Amino acid sequence: METPFIVALDFPTGEDVKAFLQSFPRESLFVKVGMELYYQEGPAIIHYLKEQGHRIFLDLKLHDIPNTVKRAMQGLARLGVDLVNVHAAGGTVMMEAALEGLEAGTPNGARRPYCIAVTQLTSTSEQMLRNELWIDRSMEETVLHYASLAKKSGLDGVVCSAKEVPLIRKHCGEAFLTVTPGIRFADDEKNDQVRVVTPYEAKKFGASFIVVGRSITRAENPIAAYERLQQEWKGEEKE
Numbered sequence: 001m002e003t004p005f006i007v008a009l010d011f012p013t014g015e016d017v018k019a020f021l022q023s024f025p026r027e028s029l030f031v032k033v034g035m036e037l038y039y040q041e042g043p044a045i046i047h048y049l050k051e052q053g054h055r056i057f058l059d060l061k062l063h064d065i066p067n068t069v070k071r072a073m074q075g076l077a078r079l080g081v082d083l084v085n086v087h088a089a090g091g092t093v094m095m096e097a098a099l100e101g102l103e104a105g106t107p108n109g110a111r112r113p114y115c116i117a118v119t120q121l122t123s124t125s126e127q128m129l130r131n132e133l134w135i136d137r138s139m140e141e142t143v144l145h146y147a148s149l150a151k152k153s154g155l156d157g158v159v160c161s162a163k164e165v166p167l168i169r170k171h172c173g174e175a176f177l178t179v180t181p182g183i184r185f186a187d188d189e190k191n192d193q194v195r196v197v198t199p200y201e202a203k204k205f206g207a208s209f210i211v212v213g214r215s216i217t218r219a220e221n222p223i224a225a226y227e228r229l230q231q232e233w234k235g236e237e238k239e
């Protein structure tokens, strides 16, 4: 899945996506389709993006009883996306069922989509963890525990903040994928994100992939923002 940059296509319609992608006429991107877009456009948007040569992270964060997740994953595997996910909070039996569904649904000769688990959303703070979710552990301990459950279930990696990557790498190994949203340039608004890092910091923490939405999609010049991302990843942080 070579490029480390995943562009979150958080748009309400396929037409908006097409208009946005016109800025990148010659680029084969790694894009993320989330709930906003998929719930409106369904499989058609996946077929369109595949035809255009883009790689796809279908970010639907499945979290349900094991049988439901297994059957849903069986259908998603047929779409031919590269990466899908679940919530680790669904537990190991649910995560194992997700993999079984993906394996059953992957067409002969194709590679099954990578499957990763959300540890804790990057919009969650340690205070929310304790006061709302009643998880009486630090953010790092909680994220590491959920990552360990994902690894034990056979998943390929996790969604986490880049801040937690060094700890996860140490315990789950270098091959375990860390896909990290909550990315902002130093001069950006955080919006609803809490555990935020810059692209430069994410690289230093060792993230496998960074997921970038509004910093590119809502930029005045998305191409310039994408190029800035590439520069920062190479180690050149803008002052």
Ligand SMILES: O=c1ccn([C@@H]2O[C@H](COP(=O)(O)O)[C@@H](O)[C@H]2O)c(=O)[nH]1
Binding pocket: 008, 010, 034, 118, 120, 121, 122, 123, 159, 160, 181, 182, 183, 193, 211, 212, 213, 214, 215
């Ligand atoms: O913990 C998570 C899991 C998923 N996301 C998704 O990533 C993008 C981030 O968008 P920005 O505009 O760069 O904030 C968005 O699609 C989320 O659904 C996440 O942010 N955190």
